[in-house]
Amino acid sequence: MTTEHKLKAKDFATDQDVRWCPGCGDYSILKQVQSVMAELELNRDEVVVVSGIGCSSRFPYYMNTYGMHSIHGRAPAVVTGLKIANPDLHVWMVTGDGDGLSIGGNHLLHILRRNVDVNVLLFNNEIYGLTKGQYSPTSEQNKKTKSTPFGSLDYPINPLAFAMGASATFIARSMDRDVKHLKKMLHRSEAHKGTSMLEIYQNCNIFNDGAFFSFTEKSSKPETAIFLEQGEPLVFGVDHSKGIRLDGYKPQVVDLEKDGFSKEDLWIHDETDIYKAQMLVRFFDDPSNVEGTYFPRPFGVIYAVDRPCYEDQLHAQVAEAKAKSKMNGLDDLLRGTSTWEVE
Amino acid sequence: MSDSIQIKEEVTIKFAGDSGDGMQFMGNLFTENTALKGNDLATFPDYPAEIRAPIGTMAGVSGFQLHFGSKQIFTPGDQVDVLVAMNAAALKANLTRLKKTGTVIVNEDGFDGKNLRLAKYEKGVNPIEDDTLNDYEVFKIQLTKLTRECLKESPLSMKEKDRCKNMFVLGFLLWRYTRNLDSILTFIKNKFAQKPEILAANIATLKAGYHYGETTETFTTTYEVKKATLPPGTYRNIMGNHALALGLITAGQKSGRPVFYGSYPITPASDILHHLSRHKDFNVKTFQAEDEIAAATATIGAAYGGDLAITGTSGPGLALKGEAIGLAMMLEIPMVILNIQRGGPSTGLPTKTEQADLLMAMYGRNGECPMPIISASTPTDAFEVAFEACRIAMEHMTPVLLLSDGYIANGAAPWMIPKADEIEPIEVKFAEPREEDDPAFLPYERNEKLVRQWALPGTKGLAHRIGGLEKEANTGNVSYDPANHEYMIKIRAAKVDKIAESIPAQKLEMGEENGDLLILGWGSTYGVIQSVVSEMMSEGVSVAHAHIRYIHPFPKNLDNIVKGFKRVVIPEINNGQLVKLIREKYLIEAIPYNKIQGVPISHSELKNFVKQVMEVKV
Numbered sequence A: 001m002t003t004e005h006k007l008k009a010k011d012f013a014t015d016q017d018v019r020w021c022p023g024c025g026d027y028s029i030l031k032q033v034q035s036v037m038a039e040l041e042l043n044r045d046e047v048v049v050v051s052g053i054g055c056s057s058r059f060p061y062y063m064n065t066y067g068m069h070s071i072h073g074r075a076p077a078v079v080t081g082l083k084i085a086n087p088d089l090h091v092w093m094v095t096g097d098g099d100g101l102s103i104g105g106n107h108l109l110h111i112l113r114r115n116v117d118v119n120v121l122l123f124n125n126e127i128y129g130l131t132k133g134q135y136s137p138t139s140e141q142n143k144k145t146k147s148t149p150f151g152s153l154d155y156p157i158n159p160l161a162f163a164m165g166a167s168a169t170f171i172a173r174s175m176d177r178d179v180k181h182l183k184k185m186l187h188r189s190e191a192h193k194g195t196s197m198l199e200i201y202q203n204c205n206i207f208n209d210g211a212f213f214s215f216t217e218k219s220s221k222p223e224t225a226i227f228l229e230q231g232e233p234l235v236f237g238v239d240h241s242k243g244i245r246l247d248g249y250k251p252q253v254v255d256l257e258k259d260g261f262s263k264e265d266l267w268i269h270d271e272t273d274i275y276k277a278q279m280l281v282r283f284f285d286d287p288s289n290v291e292g293t294y295f296p297r298p299f300g301v302i303y304a305v306d307r308p309c310y311e312d313q314l315h316a317q318v319a320e321a322k323a324k325s326k327m328n329g330l331d332d333l334l335r336g337t338s339t340w341e342v343e
Numbered sequence B: 001m002s003d004s005i006q007i008k009e010e011v012t013i014k015f016a017g018d019s020g021d022g023m024q025f026m027g028n029l030f031t032e033n034t035a036l037k038g039n040d041l042a043t044f045p046d047y048p049a050e051i052r053a054p055i056g057t058m059a060g061v062s063g064f065q066l067h068f069g070s071k072q073i074f075t076p077g078d079q080v081d082v083l084v085a086m087n088a089a090a091l092k093a094n095l096t097r098l099k100k101t102g103t104v105i106v107n108e109d110g111f112d113g114k115n116l117r118l119a120k121y122e123k124g125v126n127p128i129e130d131d132t133l134n135d136y137e138v139f140k141i142q143l144t145k146l147t148r149e150c151l152k153e154s155p156l157s158m159k160e161k162d163r164c165k166n167m168f169v170l171g172f173l174l175w176r177y178t179r180n181l182d183s184i185l186t187f188i189k190n191k192f193a194q195k196p197e198i199l200a201a202n203i204a205t206l207k208a209g210y211h212y213g214e215t216t217e218t219f220t221t222t223y224e225v226k227k228a229t230l231p232p233g234t235y236r237n238i239m240g241n242h243a244l245a246l247g248l249i250t251a252g253q254k255s256g257r258p259v260f261y262g263s264y265p266i267t268p269a270s271d272i273l274h275h276l277s278r279h280k281d282f283n284v285k286t287f288q289a290e291d292e293i294a295a296a297t298a299t300i301g302a303a304y305g306g307d308l309a310i311t312g313t314s315g316p317g318l319a320l321k322g323e324a325i326g327l328a329m330m331l332e333i334p335m336v337i338l339n340i341q342r343g344g345p346s347t348g349l350p351t352k353t354e355q356a357d358l359l360m361a362m363y364g365r366n367g368e369c370p371m372p373i374i375s376a377s378t379p380t381d382a383f384e385v386a387f388e389a390c391r392i393a394m395e396h397m398t399p400v401l402l403l404s405d406g407y408i409a410n411g412a413a414p415w416m417i418p419k420a421d422e423i424e425p426i427e428v429k430f431a432e433p434r435e436e437d438d439p440a441f442l443p444y445e446r447n448e449k450l451v452r453q454w455a456l457p458g459t460k461g462l463a464h465r466i467g468g469l470e471k472e473a474n475t476g477n478v479s480y481d482p483a484n485h486e487y488m489i490k491i492r493a494a495k496v497d498k499i500a501e502s503i504p505a506q507k508l509e510m511g512e513e514n515g516d517l518l519i520l521g522w523g524s525t526y527g528v529i530q531s532v533v534s535e536m537m538s539e540g541v542s543v544a545h546a547h548i549r550y551i552h553p554f555p556k557n558l559d560n561i562v563k564g565f566k567r568v569v570i571p572e573i574n575n576g577q578l579v580k581l582i583r584e585k586y587l588i589e590a591i592p593y594n595k596i597q598g599v600p601i602s603h604s605e606l607k608n609f610v611k612q613v614m615e616v617k618v
């Protein structure tokens, strides 16, 4: 894994013109991925970026690594085959909310439960960008788009609850506009052995501008979003004046200044606690109404546990079968158990 | 003791019973024993799609036909010499196939009021009591009663005991064909090693059936079919799907690549997944995917990573894989797609055979997407064809589609086992690592065969991007240039066409070039064409047989061959598909013969048709 000189972020960029719309959130994600790969001192020859189809899925063309732009929704299966062929590769998979949760929802489900060692980056812009602005499975209900002039009817999917349901071993959320946080989450994704499911809120400034502004903009962010830190209490709000405590098995938002609770009373974040993670992924309230029982949207690593990876187990089975084999070469196999001779 | 042993040249036996009666198991055991005796043989298992089809009804009848002989055997046979009927429905469904003077072995206990009613015999009619069977030699055996009697000491439940009655018939038949029980005893001892009570019951009933023949039928003749004269070598009996799986493993061993097999279960392809998953010790990785699309795309991933990557399915699954195959074609990576055809369209006839996916294989993808197609013609041919498909895929960096069908998949035949060291290796060369000052790697640069290099992720200095978007020649960069697109379409097609330069010339299986009639086939019609052509040649007709293994591209000399005959008949188990390709390519008036009933074309059907064709003056 030795490279002559230390690579910089720009060494991970290709000579191809990046064709996203000016101002698209994808640019920021591309830049952070390139710089994280440089920080991690990854060897370009051992990295493969695989995507499906969508604006986001153009990503591999811009990465000076190995890459494959596959077909719509199927990247999880492609990377599964690739990791089975060569478990040593560092595989990153890029998908969109349509690619990963609509046409490819089935495959995403299965890669998560198999726990193939791949970093999944799900660019969620709550819209179909490449096909010019139809609603997606993550779009809010009643969304007016080209294909839904009277408003969309489908209830939106909650990507991280989906991942939880699929028994993912790593579940995290970040956003294009918080560069520091995004980089941290990319580092965590790569560090995790198994399928890392990182949902990234990404602004499509052409077809769904501002979809996540309430989480990403300074003015509203403190009230709408909560940033999780392992071992730390769940606090949010301006000056961390609010927190979340557990009242039995029910989460409760408390005002640390008014309600008579201190930080010691709050829910301590534990990434390995499946019950707490189940609750956190369900913090999915509409940020346009932060009054009343609103729970802030969690960002950070919600859940991270170890479980053996599919490809490692498969290779172990092959190794064991070889070690225990009673066959003495191909001739034995071809002959089988009962033969006869013709003279 | 029996009266005498009569020598027979060939015999066809049909085992028929309820799908729960163990007909396939019994048929396979008898076949294995027949093979070990050194006979040539062909089999035809025919069973309902439902695992537990309604008991006692015509719909629930499961059959297994075996044709064996001391002469060359081409097909499982049209008419049968011996019919084993485990119940009334089995007799009713098969009696018309029994030769005059044939033998019927019936389970008397399967002809009670209920069974007769379920088989829809009229009230009061019992075919084994009236004169229905007058023309035949009939053995009425009270199988259920005798089996229970034989097992009265066994701790098994009544249901389990009744399930042993197939062993009784098997024993009886083994006696009748002067076989010894050794190979079957060895087999069932292995199979039921963990279940001593079931093993004991099976052995007891098998022996009881054998002795029943010896003791009760004292004045009957037994038969013997002598060894067939096959080319010298070591043989085993093998089914098509098994041979195909072995061909894939052999290709892995001979190319030095690990085998990856991605598949989603579907009849009649599942057995390939089952076989391969047992042979991990031969560097085989099997992946049961969540659907056929995932199976195909995971296979693409594995091929990209450097495995000998194969995906297998049947018709409906091939329809799902279409987009992925287009991607593999566009990426130009090696991959094999198996389609074990069954009756279509849609779910169609899952357990029956058909050849109706040929045009889907040729054209079933979006855009201009020609790909190599190769087809297996017999169960044993499946081995070679599987190997050949892998060779073409890796040597020409292309997806290859292999067509087989249910009849080949489940049919069995004696196979002369090849010696591993006599099989030609498959040369695999990956793109070489590069240093920083080497010229840039061009992923879509081509050699004289128009083949690009297989460049594995992880190789130093070759980082590059591939994808489904049209790519610029040589660099592989995305390109929307109009002229480049046309150039790339043509060059991908030309690459596939060039394969014709490295495949064997089309040969005639029988007969001479330039005659009155050519029967041109592909796939599982091989046996019936052989049998008709050999018979007609002996009758002095100027007829020949050619069988196409390489369907796309066709062998270069096929043109000359088809144009050398006054008439070309193309029999197919579909509504006329190869015939379209031949007419289109060679502009000849090929004559289709089609049967689309889920069963193979029979000897007499084809022969009658060919005779009619010969009567028309040309």
Ligand SMILES: Cc1ncc(C[n+]2csc(CCOP(=O)(O)OP(=O)(O)O)c2C)c(N)n1
Binding pocket: A053, A054, A055, A056, A057, A072, A095, A096, A097, A098, A099, A100, A123, A125, A127, A128, A129, A130, A131, A136
């Ligand atoms: C089989 C197939 N169906 C439809 C399309 C058209 N298509 C391309 S991208 C896309 C939606 C992409 O949405 P998303 O995954 O959210 O990606 P984004 O463009 O928003 O990044 C669709 C429907 C296609 N390329 N292939």
Ligand code: SF4
Binding pocket: A019, A020, A021, A023, A024, A025, A026, A055, A056, A125, A129, A130, A203, A204, A205, A206, A207
């Ligand atoms: S359409 Fe939206 S997602 Fe696509 S490139 Fe433009 S801004 Fe980005």
Ligand SMILES: [Mg+2]
Binding pocket: A054, A096, A097, A098, A123, A124, A125, A126, A127, A128, A129, A136
């Ligand atoms: Mg989107």
